[in-house]
Amino acid sequence: MRNRLHKFTEFTGQLLPHETAYLLRTQQLEDPERLAILRRVDLNCRQVEQFTPYDLEIDKRKYHHLQNWIRQRLDDIDVDVHHEWLLEVERRIMTDSIEKEDEKKLLKQVRHYQHPSYFFMKFYEVLQHYRHFLHIRLRYQDHRLVNDFIVAHAASYRQSKECYDQLHAVTQDVVEQYASQSNESEQWQDLLEGVFLNEEMDGLNRYLALVRLTFIGFNYHNYDRVLAHFDYLDESFQEGNNYSRRILANYYGNRLLLHSQRREYNKAVYYGMLSVRARNYDYLFYVNNLAAVLLRLGRQQEALNLLQSAKEPAKTTVNPHNRIGYTAFYLEALIRNGRHAQAESYGDSYLRAYRKEILRYRWHLFFTVYLQVLLLQNHNEKALKLSRQFKLEDKDRAYSVKAGYLPTIPILLDLARWREGFTDDKTFQQRFQENRNAVPGNEKYQERFAVFCQSIGALLPEGVVRK
Incomplete structure (x- = not known):
């Protein structure tokens, strides 16, 4: 019932x-x-x-x-609800169709404004349009109120705009280092902390600064510093400051990443489960990250259930990075739950449909899992044929210069050759040890490699160290 x-x-x-x-x-x-x-x-x-x-x-x-x-x-x-209303009011002002109730609400917000608000820049810009609207209609009293606000907050607006533009410039270094380790970003940390901790700065710029600080913390493994900022923000959220479900979900999603990096996996799961309560543009990204932690903890059935519940967003997303990530984790979850044939079928279909996308974006992640599926199905020749077709070994050699690279694909292809009788035990074991020695000494990468070895443990020949 x-x-x-x-x-x-x-x-x-x-x-x-x-x-x-x-x-x-x-x-x-x-x-x-x-x-x-x-x-x-x-x-x-x-x-x-x-x-x-x-x-x-x-x-x-x-x-x-x-x-x-x-x-x-x-x-x-809710600052997003307010922003949506501001956008609609702006449209109505620009088309001379603003309604009486909206005008009353807007003027009331001017009278009772407390600086800074989250979307202060948009509020200020709407009032700039509204000032023109009032002036030409000889509404002197309301015009004076709005004009006084604009004049009084002009310096704050300029500061916010300059900060917003500067954050965009900073982001280039931060993201490039995070994605490819090709830049340095630590030089921006003090500036970003100054923005985040400036209680006179608008909420949007402060949160954008925090997100970039989080990236820098991950770039340099300085997790304690990031955690201190998150704890500061946590108190602010409990007071209802700069609140929206979207922002909270993003905050929880970032905490999942932070606690995962600190190997606090149960905390990561907690925040990950909170992050997927809100359906928004980044929902699939949060699902992927939570599924990864659940798989790390051996909670494969929960991971599979979660990923299956996100099938529709995975189909409709325009973000190839998230879609390929979803597919890789879904294949891994199927493998962990013993559904190898289903995993192979899904991988085959996805490769046919998104071949160019895979090769352009996250080919290493996809083929690491997909080749495992084929080997588990004893389709070794199929794995080797795919390698020749997509020149995976050439791509892998070029990819191996990236920071954090793991030799998963060479090991899987060597394993396929050994299983087909093209390589003897001694040669395979020698190649395996060479690849293993190439893994960075960083504890995080050693742990990732150990997890990979565990996932293919049943396929490895006797005598190969499986830790």
């Missing part, structure tokens, strides 16, 4: 701990039962892997009222 609180349970199941923390901190509920429900909602929000049922003895109407109250309270502070 369907739970009579199904809709409420479904709605609250998508809430995030920082949302309920803010609601509890600011609530003034006089009804003890409504407050008890809210506290149970908060408890369930934080228990990502278990659920405490709601009290069915409480009047169902109180649950309905609380659901509407929660939605309204969060919408009132």
Whole structure:
């Protein structure tokens, strides 16, 4: 029988701990039962892997009222909701179609503005358009109010714009180093920290600075410094500052990456499960990262269930990086769950459909898993044929100069040759040790290589070290 609180349970199941923390901190509920429900909602929000049922003895109407109250309270502070409204108001101002209620709301926000807001730059730009709208219509009093605001905040606006443009320039070095280790980015750390910690700077620039600081922390393995910034932001979110579900999901997703790098995998899973509660543009990216950690922990059935639930976003995404990542993790999850034939079929179909995309973007990740599937299916000749067709060994030699490179593809192809009788035991073992010695000494890469060896352990000949 369907739970009579199904809709409420479904709605609250998508809430995030920082949302309920803010609601509890600011609530003034006089009804003890409504407050008890809210506290149970908060408890369930934080228990990502278990659920405490709601009290069915409480009047169902109180649950309905609380659901509407929660939605309204969060919408009132949601910076993305406000930004969407600003964009619509801007359109209406520019087309001379702004409505009376929107004007009242906009003027009220000018009177009660507290600097800085998250989307301060957009608010300022809308008011610049509105000033023209008012002036030509001889609305002197409203024009004076808006004009005074624009003049008073002109310096802050210029500072925000300059910072925004500078962050774009900084991003080039940060991303290039993260993606290919070809640049240095540490020189930007002090500047970015200055932006992030500047409480007079608008929220958008501050959060953009934090994301780039996170990349730099990963580039230089300085995770403690990043964690200190995240803890600072955590307190701000609980107070309802710079809140939106999108921003919170991004924050949780970044914490998953951080804790994963620190080998705090249970914490990584916790934040990863929170990150996938919000469906947005980066949802598939969060799913992939969570699936990777679940697989690392041996929770392969959970990883497979998660990935299967994201099949539709994987089909519709325009981001090839995320789509190929999804496919690789899905194949790995199928392998881990003993569904080798299904994995081969899926890999075959994906390679036919997205051949050019794979070769252009994440070919090394895809073929590392796909070749494993073929070997597990004893289709060694097929693996070698694909290698010749796509010149995988040539591509791998060129790729081997990249930081963090692992010789997974040469090992898999050597294994296919050995299994087909083209290589004897001694030659294979010698080649395996040479490849193993080429793995960077960094503990992180040694651990990744050990996980890879474990995944192909059943295929390795006797005498090969499998650790």
